[in-house]
Amino acid sequence: MAQLEGSRACEWAKRGRDGGSPAPRTEDDGMRSYNRDEACGFRFTREIWGEFSNFAPLAVPIAAGPWTFPTSEHLYQAAKFAAAPAVQSRIARAPTAREAAAMGRGEKAGIDPQWHAQRAAVMRWVLRMKREANAAEIDDALAATGGRAIVEVSTRDPWWGAKPAGDTWRGHNVLGRLWMELRQQLRDGDPAARAAAWTGRIDVGRLAGAP
Numbered sequence: 114m115a116q117l118e119g120s121r122a123c124e125w126a127k128r129g130r131d132g133g134s135p136a137p138r139t140e141d142d143g144m145r146s147y148n149r150d151e152a153c154g155f156r157f158t159r160e161i162w163g164e165f166s167n168f169a170p171l172a173v174p175i176a177a178g179p180w181t182f183p184t185s186e187h188l189y190q191a192a193k194f195a196a197a198p199a200v201q202s203r204i205a206r207a208p209t210a211r212e213a214a215a216m217g218r219g220e221k222a223g224i225d226p227q228w229h230a231q232r233a234a235v236m237r238w239v240l241r242m243k244r245e246a247n248a249a250e251i252d253d254a255l256a257a258t259g260g261r262a263i264v265e266v267s268t269r270d271p272w273w274g275a276k277p278a279g280d281t282w283r284g285h286n287v288l289g290r291l292w293m294e295l296r297q298q299l300r301d302g303d304p305a306a307r308a309a310a311w312t313g314r315i316d317v318g319r320l321a322g323a324p
Contacts, residue, residue, distance in 0.1 A: 147275060147282045152262040154282060164254040165263060165292055167239075168210035173246045180205035185243040190217025192235050197223025234311065237291050241308035244295065255296045263289040263296070 147154075155162035158169040167186040174181040175188050182188040182205055190213050191201040200216075200223050207213035225231070244251040265288040267274030275284030298306035305311075 143285070144271070144283060145275070145286055146278070147262050147264050147286070149280055149282060152264045152282065153258045154264045154266045156266040162254065162258075162263070164250060165265070165289075167288075168214075170210075171243065171247055172250065175242050175246045177242065184210040184213070185239050186210035187213040188242060189236060189239045190214055192239065193217055193225055193228050194220070194223045195225055233287055233291070236288065237294070238308055238311040240291055240295055241306065241311065245308055252299070255292070255299065258296065262286075263292045265289045 153162050153165075155165045157163060158166045163169055167189060168184060171184060174183050175185065176182075177188060177191075178201075180191070180202065182191065187205055187207060187210060191204040194200040194204075194217075197220075200220050204213050204216050207216055264282050264286050265274035266277065266282055267284070268276060271284030273285070273288045275282035275286045275289070295306060297303075
């Protein structure tokens with residue numbers, strides 16, 4: 114972490130503490146633009162801010178139900194299949210996050226029919242599960258962002274992320290906004306920063322139970 118923190122410190126000194134804004138508490142259909150020089154953009158797990166990627170390997174796997182998940186992508190994809198524990202088990206055992214994502218996207222039997230409507234709420238819970246399993250690393254990363262926007266940079270998915278557009282990133286950036294929401298809740302001491310605050314609101318009970 115020392116090298117990563119040093120890179121952040123340089124960026125922090127150069128850019129200052131301003132930029133970005135807290136994420137709203139609900140997801141909407143508004144597109145947003147982010148100045149690259151004023152935001153914390155993440156795309157690849159080995160680059161700065163890579164901890165925010167769902168593909169980032171976790172030092173401590175996420176324990177949920179009878180399984181452990183090596184990345185938050187594994188957990189998110191498994192949560193699609195509350196009525197299909199066999200599918201969840203296969204996803205949990207996928208060797209990489211990329212393979213877990215492919216399984217989750219390719220499997221049709223047993224997927225929650227309400228999945229599309231609740232996917233952002235599930236991701237909110239997943240991020241809290243990830244943070245609680247790896248609190249020191251995630252809290253350090255969130256603190257280092259200051260008040261700047263957190264943006265998932267994606268060339269293909271402007272809903273979860275934001276696409277490069279000149280000197281900006283443009284998209285809905287739902288994943289980045291969920292990280293910003295969690296950052297603000299942690300600073301405020303808001304109980305909604307805990308995974309347990311969301312478990313009863315989404316259909317993952319057969320996977321995780323109460324965190």
